[in-house]
Amino acid sequence: MDPRVFLAVSACKLSIRLLRLTGRGGTAIPGKIALKICPDLLGRLARDVSCAIITGTNGKTTSARMAEEIYLRAGVPCFANRSGANLINGITSAFIENATLTGKPKKRHAVIECDEAASKAVCYLVDPAVVLVTNVFRDQLDRYGEVSGTLSNIYTGLKNAPNAVVCLNADCSLTASLADRIPNRVIFFGVDVPIYKNPVSEVSDAPYCIHCKHEYDYTYRTFGHLGGFYCPDCGYKRPEPQLAVTGILETGPASTRVRMRVFGEDLLVTVNLPGGYNIYNAAGAAALSEAAGFSRETAKAAIAGFSCGFGRMEAFDLGGKSARMILVKNPAGCNQVINYLSALDEKALFVCCLNDNSADGKDVSWIWDVNFETLSDIADRVPEILVAGIRAGDMAVRLKYAGFDETKLRVFDGDYDALITAMQAQPLPVVIMPTYTAMMALRAKMSAAFGGRDFWE
Ligand SMILES: [Zn+2]
Structure with a gap:
């Protein structure tokens, strides 16, 4: 065993404990300390862990929590970076918490929410089995610049994940465009129908075709730039999702009932969270579940029984x-x-x-x-x-x-x-x-x- 691993893991575990004793939940600082001692620590700790990475602008945390619930219900012990510490330091902390002092993993599966820019390095180090990309929207102006920058970060992350099954949002013209640029197996998820009767009108973050810059037309929209997009000029269009929400049956203040078609099989699914964007989060988590090989009944039960947290x-x-x-x-x-x-x-x-x-x-x-x-x-x-x-x-x-x-x-x-x-x-x-x-x-x-x-x- 490399003594640096022992030193880095123990320093990190100790600092996590100290932070908690002083009533602070900081999860990034311990990881930072550990990476100073052993810069390739994450790669070493991830070697025997099968990892699902969830990235994209919106919905990462909820999708990750739903995915985690699927693993638990399937009886597959997993760990996660649950407090939203989704940069490399926080992710390293989560892997260290799951490791013994000699660097052996306690649980062999991980569900990791990952910042889009951090996905480049994180995917390279953990060699994920599944990557879920929720969507690409414009974030705060001063973070990573334009959506094309975010998309290019995610693309690099995917190039660094050669063994992953990749789940992509078919309704997001930006996210869906990644499929043609990677050799991985892709599962598309999407919503086939409008979600709201009167959605707020909003500025599209991606009005123009990513290939030819012509303005997109839509057969329907769900929200933002998501929906049945197609380019009348070059023909780029929403791919047919293998996992599609085909009907919104009931929307309540606390949950939504939808019909989902998963590789040809129709399911009635209760999403135990309100709001249209949580329908996407559920579809993304269900796609991740398919990619990870869990049963549809397990995914359905997890999405119906899931309770959310942290904002x-x-x-x-x-x-x-x-x-x-x-x-x-x-x-x-x-x-x-x-x-x-x-x-x-x-x-x-x-x-x-x-x-x-x-x-x-x-x-x-x-x-x-x-x-x-x-x-x-x-x-x-x-x-x-x-x-x-x-x-x-x-x-x-x-x-x-x-x-x-x-x-x-x-x-x-x-x-x-x-x-x-x-x-x-x-x-x-x-x-x-x-x-x-x-x-x-x-x-x-x-x-x-x-x-x-x-x-x-
Ligand atoms: Zn076009």
Whole structure:
């Protein structure tokens, strides 16, 4: 055994323990320390682990959690980087937690959520058995630049995953285009029908053909640039998915029932999460399950029984009142929250928390690409909006320009105690839409006030 492995693994395990003793859940720092001691540690620890990698702009965490549930229900012990530490340091920490002091894996399967840019190195080091690419949307402007940059990062990741079965979103013209550029076996997943009766209109992140720059036409759209795209000029079009959602049977505030066709077999599937984007997450997880060789019944049961966490439609108890927290980081995700609110039958209190720390994205101008105008159309069901966070002022201005009645906006800036009191003081269920660091701050306050798990559990 290489002494560096022993040293790196023990240093990392010790620092994880110390961080937890001091009440901090940081999962990236221990990995960083370990990689300093032994730079090729991840590759060594991954040698005897069969790994599924989940990457793409939106839906990584939820898809990964669904996939993890499938493994557990199939009786295949697996580990995961569950708190969303999806860069190489955090992923290394997860592999170290799964390793003995001599570097042997305790569990031999991993479900790893991976940042798009980090996928280049991570795929190279872990040689995944499956890669799921959820979609490519424009993220915060200041992160990785344009969507083409994100796509090229994922492509490099796939080139570094020669042994993987690759699951691609057929409805995303960007993601689907990867299929022709790689020799791997590909499973396409997609949604064959529109999801919402009246989806918010939004700016497409990919209006022009990736091959010839001609504008796409659509036979239908689900949301954003996703749907039945085709290029009238060069003929590039949505590939036929082997795993398709062929009908949306019932949409509720907590779940959705869909019909799925999986390699010709029709299944009725309950997605135990609301919102159209979770239909995609479920389809992606089901495709991953096919790629990994699990039974369809197992996937179906896992998707129906799955419960979410960490800002992905996470349900909270606000001292007897129900609250859901939906993390957002870009216009596409934000529009999905508005679609969700529009489809609700009941009234709700909407809370927006906008921060501009580096983990949120420094540039908050993306809020102008979100269709907040729809909120004024449903003002009878969203009677009031609470706005908080470092950039609460910008958010309030945006909502005002969207036509939302100014007298029904309440601005809290960074005062989360006052915000929580205000949420509690009114009778409606609460839907909270924070950016990343706002979620962390709010979550800490809420678990202190009402109990709840720490985020690394
Ligand atoms: Zn074209």
